[in-house]
Amino acid sequence: MSGQDTLIVQTALKKHYTLSIAPYKGDKACAISYTFDDGLAEQYSLAAPQFEKRGFRGTFAINGSKINSDSGLITDTTRMSWSQVRDLSDRGHEISNHGWKHKNFARFPLEEIREDIYKNDSAIFANTGVVPRTFVYPNNNKKEEAKRIAVQNRVGTRTKQRSIGSKSTPQNLEAWVNTLIETNDWGVGMTHGLTYG
Numbered sequence: 001m002s003g004q005d006t007l008i009v010q011t012a013l014k015k016h017y018t019l020s021i022a023p024y025k026g027d028k029a030c031a032i033s034y035t036f037d038d039g040l041a042e043q044y045s046l047a048a049p050q051f052e053k054r055g056f057r058g059t060f061a062i063n064g065s066k067i068n069s070d071s072g073l074i075t076d077t078t079r080m081s082w083s084q085v086r087d088l089s090d091r092g093h094e095i096s097n098h099g100w101k102h103k104n105f106a107r108f109p110l111e112e113i114r115e116d117i118y119k120n121d122s123a124i125f126a127n128t129g130v131v132p133r134t135f136v137y138p139n140n141n142k143k144e145e146a147k148r149i150a151v152q153n154r155v156g157t158r159t160k161q162r163s164i165g166s167k168s169t170p171q172n173l174e175a176w177v178n179t180l181i182e183t184n185d186w187g188v189g190m191t192h193g194l195t196y197g
Helices: 041-053 082-090 110-128 144-150 170-183
Strands: 005-010 016-021 031-037 059-062 094-097 134-136 156-158 186-191
Touching: 031 041, 031 170, 041 082, 059 082, 059 134, 082 094, 082 110, 094 110, 110 144, 170 186
Parallel strands: 031 059, 031 186, 059 094, 094 134, 134 156
Antiparallel strands: 005 016
């Protein structure tokens, strides 16, 4: 067994069971998550369909204040609408909280950060029917006091990532994946726009 932990469990009926717990689904050597920040329209129109074509899903970290409220009334053509966010969620993609207004944790009082996080949780839930279970730090700022707010009632927050963008090459992406396989690590790729943003 590669990378699995094995447990012997004895039940009340004196039966023994051997259970194996793999660190990654299918006992894979590593895991890679793809995250897309800021709720850009092309993430919906370009990235999500490509992921689905290959049987994958992504994590889309949105700022509720920037999402167009109505598909019929687009105020910012570079951003998704709430109906598109809901559609992504319905198709199995994760919608993550990236703060209501993308506030840098280092520059605002804790009460404003708390309100920003909770307001975005509420908006995502109201528009998708799903409570966001992860959080992506705006500006990648992880001020300790604010982290304690962001982690509450979450399965995780994005604490490390590898930027995937204009400076990425096939060679350095391959090296990254090879390192993840060698170290049995979990890699988190992060990007914003594909053609803009």
